[in-house]
Amino acid sequence: MLRTALRNVLAHKARLLMTMLAVLLGVAFVSGTLVFTSTISEAFHKSSEKGYSDVDVSIRQDSGDAPEGRDTVSPLSQRTLDGAARLPGTESATGVVSGFAALSDKDGKLVGEGFSSQGANYYAGGNGKGTDARYPMKEGVAPRERGEIALDAKTAERTGYKVGDTARMSVNGPVREEKITGIFRTDDGNVAAGGTLVLFDNATAQRLFAKPGEYTEIQLKAEPGVSQAALKERAEKILPEGAEAVTGKQLADDESRMIEDSMSGMKTSLLAFAGIALFVGIFIIANTFTMLVAQRTKELALLRAVGAGRRQVTRSVLIEALVVGAVAGLAGMAAGVGIAAGLRTLVGSMGSMPDGPLVIEPSSVVISLLVGVVITVLAAWLPARRAAKIPPVAAMGALHAPASTRSLVVRNTIGALLSAAGVVLVLMGTKMDGDSGKAPMGLGAALLLVGVFVLTPLLSRPLIAAAAPVLRLFNVSGKLARQNAVRNPRRTAATASALMVGLTLITGLTVIASGVQKGIDKMASASIKADYTISMANYTPLSPAVEKKLAQSDQVTATSPLRNAAAEVDGDTEYLTGVNGASIGKLTALEFTAGGWQGLDDGKRIVVDDSTAKAKGWKLGSSVQVAYDDGAKERLTVGGLYKGNEMIKGILVDNKAVTPHMDKVADMQVLAKTKDGAGAEVKDALTKQLGDNPAILVQDKKDISEGVSQMISILLNMLYGLLAMAVIVAVLGVINTLAMSVFERGQEIGMLRAIGLDRRGVKRMVRLESLVISLFGGVLGIGLGIFFGWAAGELIAGSGLDTYTLVLPWGRLGVFLALAALVGVLAALWPARRAARLNMLAAIKTE
Known part of the structure; x- marks a missing residue:
């Protein structure tokens, strides 16, 4: 049986190539991450040792x-x-x-x-x-x-x-x-x-x-x-x-x-995306071995007929998977080392890491090889079991019997239960506050994703049938493409699911990012009237001289520094935020639930956000004991309660009260209002007033929003780049499925050619089949991504960003759907060409 397994691997090199590529890409990502992070850690470690050598x-x-x-x-x-x-x-x-x-x-x-x-x-x-x-x-x-x-x-x-x-x-x-x-x-x-x-x-x-x-x-x-x-x-x-x-x-x-702790976040993120690529690869591996088993039904049945036991047949298929996984793992490890070397050169050219050799730890090699072998063997286990159940009498038929109705009912029932449980947990997570909702939402998302995957064969028929009116425009080729796409629902499901996973993540992240951006825009416009905020470039404390310099400008009509000072408030350590009580009302647009800014400039009153007041048991008019760091004590009165947000919250007091007790006076930022409002000329004037200082940021509301937008865009682009690995693996899956489907249907294609379907029609049939399967996966992925994006947004809103608004970026969603279509078109190029070039007579004679 060992010789038989090795012979089958060598006999089906082309069929297993796509599977090996899927495993190789995933393993390369894992090994590249491990080698790159080890290299960086070692380089900084040596730099640290050298820096402390004296x-x-x-x-x-x-x-x-x-x-x-x-x-x-x-x-x-x-x-x-x-x-x-x-x-x-x-x-x-x-x-x-x-x-x-x-x-x-x-x-x-x-x-x-x-x-x-x-x-x-x-x-x-x-x-x-x-x-x-x-x-x-x-x-x-x-x-x-x-x-x-x-x-x-x-x-x-x-x-x-x-x-x-x-x-x-x-x-x-x-x-x-x-x-x-x-x-x-x-x-x-x-x-x-x-x-x-x-x-x-x-x-x-x-x-x-x-x-x-x-x-x-x-x-x-x-x-x-x-x-x-x-x-x-x-x-x-x-x-x-x-x-x-x-x-x-x-x-x-x-x-x-x-350094290692700071690297752990990046390492975890990269490994998470490698895991996603490998997860997508599992569909391809399982699909490949399922089709190989189906194509070798007679061979396996004859082995059973001449005395091979079920365990021997299972082992035979698993040995094939072991060989494929080992070869792909070794190739992936080598590719990963190349990726790590390229990343080190790229990062080094930007001057962001010390010099050092490439570090390949034994654990990185072992983990990479184990990942390749274990993922491949696990993905091949179910097809191996299915192969072992082939009865010897099947040797007399051309193909083994298709999946029974009972097995499909069981599958659909399990999928429905998993999906329902996932939806319930996700909805529960949206009703919880902050961190408490993350665990149920994460578990629910995983269950729903798996449940939809299990249900995909059931979903494929109605969704693909919806494309029938468009496919009729392509006459016979379109009709055949639709029938081929639903002929084997399990195969279609496994192929489409690979693309579905990648697009689910991409869509969900895009929806979340769009909502966060909109929420921050609303927060900035709702809480600040100031035309500009001035701060240090790295947000360290700012000299009080900056506010004085701004106040001297003819353009500036009102300013207020935000000055933090630690103190004991009613026995608890808190930060007081000092403001200019006389002008802060002109610079902010906070919503007061009780009281207001009146009397704040006398230095004897404070205004507090609702959540802090509720936690302390304070009400309008409450007397608060404050003990400063220099030992001075005084009582202040609550003069207003406001709705806080991520931009302004906490205890606000006039600077007259806090500045005399500060050891070193410094501002976190300065709010400024100008007579001509925000504009390029006004901003240039303020920048010149501050001496064209590169360390100081002069930002209006638009700059704040664009700064956040830029950070979100950079993060999204990084995530898109990482998730592209999963999409590439999904493309390989579509190519693999179509290529093996063409091989499986060789006799049928030969007959179609014989009765008049020309080569162009055959190519069109395969391309349309690929397009339908890819769009099916794309629609599922985008739909799930929107749902997950909405749910995560509800959790974000409950965690503090109450201005979060669900935004559906229809333009980008359309691009994602077009990307799914492009995947289908590109993936079909080689299988369609191969199908069109089949010799019709040789194909018809093939058993």
């Missing part, structure tokens, strides 16, 4: 020491640094201070990745005359005084800056013009990932990112022969309150773990 112990603020929701001041002073330098076994001690620093290129555009735009100190020793081993100078000298900076070599190369040039930059809002005195090398992982690093002299960096004489971290290098653990133990004896000592090894491990 750090044996780090003294830093204890992350667990700060109360939740509070900002804390670094406890690391010059005194701590001097004490650490005198510790026995310490070769050197370096004070570190860093923070956000946006650099503009020569065209005035922001350099780097925004969040990776960092500034730090060049620590030249206690006397300011030494060198910082972390940043060896490639050209020029280190910054020594205010107004001087040094750039990392990669940023200098990207921007074209040289020593002696003047660069424009910003730390928290106002524009700074700094002279470049040096260009340095660094192993900093953020720089390797495409970010920027700007160095200031020690005093300037402390003033910008901390306080004079304070550091955010102190790094110690041990003398030869002194272990990291021993130096850490000594450092712990001089730690100020709220600080901790950590070894360099732990720092590198922690950073590597953070």
Whole structure:
């Protein structure tokens, strides 16, 4: 039986080619993901180790020491640094201070990745005359005084800056013009990932990112022969309150773990789409082996007649699947390595990852091969069982008996039950709040998808029959195409389902994205009257000088900074949002359920969103005890209750109340209203008023909406690209089904040719059959996608975006249906040509 199975594989190479391609694509996606993520993780891990190679112990603020929701001041002073330098076994001690620093290129555009735009100190020793081993100078000298900076070599190369040039930059809002005195090398992982690093002299960096004489971290290098653990133990004896000592090894491990955690989301997403492609491939594999078994009915029945048992026949088919899966798995693994290498080159060319070799872990190879083999064998198991049930007497017939009515009834009953359960769970999920509805909705979606797949043979007849009036226009070819499409409902179902899965996901994601975009547009227009919002490019705190600068413009009629301050409110830690009480009513359009903005500008009142007030038990006129971070306490009165949203919510109070108690005054954003309203000229005027600062975003409502729309479009395009794999696999499935159907119906096609159907008619018949099957899968997929999109939208609306609106993008849905039709046309090219070229006499003689 083993020899028989291997012989069948070699005898049916062409038939199994499409199956192998389907498995190969799925495995390539899996192996490519595993290899690519392993390569990135290893590259960043090595970069982390290299970056901390000169750090044996780090003294830093204890992350667990700060109360939740509070900002804390670094406890690391010059005194701590001097004490650490005198510790026995310490070769050197370096004070570190860093923070956000946006650099503009020569065209005035922001350099780097925004969040990776960092500034730090060049620590030249206690006397300011030494060198910082972390940043060896490639050209020029280190910054020594205010107004001087040094750039990392990669940023200098990207921007074209040289020593002696003047660069424009910003730390928290106002524009700074700094002279470049040096260009340095660094192993900093953020720089390797495409970010920027700007160095200031020690005093300037402390003033910008901390306080004079304070550091955010102190790094110690041990003398030869002194272990990291021993130096850490000594450092712990001089730690100020709220600080901790950590070894360099732990720092590198922690950073590597953070990188792996950040990579896990991408890895999971890529593997999920690989799983979708493999899931679609299961239909093709099962379909292929079902047709192979049907075509070899006589052969299998004769094997049974000469003594082969049912288990031997099952094993024979499974061995074929094992061989196909192993070969496809190996080829997919190799293709995946090529994909990973291409991705590494692409990402590396964008400067977003450090250099490093391609990492192929043994686990990646094993998992990829197992995926290929297991998926193929599982998909072939049902056809193998069906083959084992063929009675020996079937050898006397041409074909084995078709599926019984009872089996179809059982299938339809199971499909109806699964679909009903899925619909009920999905509807239940729409009625639940937030995260509680995700699990039932996800389970319901899976059950409904499987249920529809099981019901597809039943659904195929009425839906394909609906295309009869159009098919009649093609005369005999159209009539034959319709009859062929419904001749074997199970085969049609398996073929159409592969396309259905891909289009269900694509349609659902598109409907959700369109609804979210519409909801955000409505939220922006419903909650903000301001013409512009001004914030930092990476949404870090903004200097109060920006609001003062805006207020000086002739165009600006009203402004209000939004200023966050942590405080204890009735015993709980909360954030108060400071606003300009006199003008906030002109800049927002919040719906009040009680009270209003009146009296807010006296600094003794607050306005609160409904959900917060309900949770606290507050009503209009309630007295609230507030304790600020500086120890001051006062009682404030609830003067208004409003309906909050994702843009504005929480406790709002006049800045008179919070600003005196803030250690470092900073705004999250500024709202501004202009006399001429939003427009290109007004925006340009405001941008110039702020010094053409690349670190500051000046946005109107349209910009906010387009920013969200752009992010959604980028995400959708990425998802479309990933889901294209499932569509490609579905195309292979249609080609596979048609090719084997043509082979199966060779005698019939020969007879049709003999009685007058010409080659063009045969081609048209096969193409129309393919088109009908593809459109059938497309209609099912789009219908399910709309339903899932609506259900997910209801869940999103219940999770906070109450302005979410169901939007059916008819244009895109039409494109998806046209795509399904195109799949059918392209998939039929080769099978139709093959059918038309059959020798009619040879085909008629074929048994």
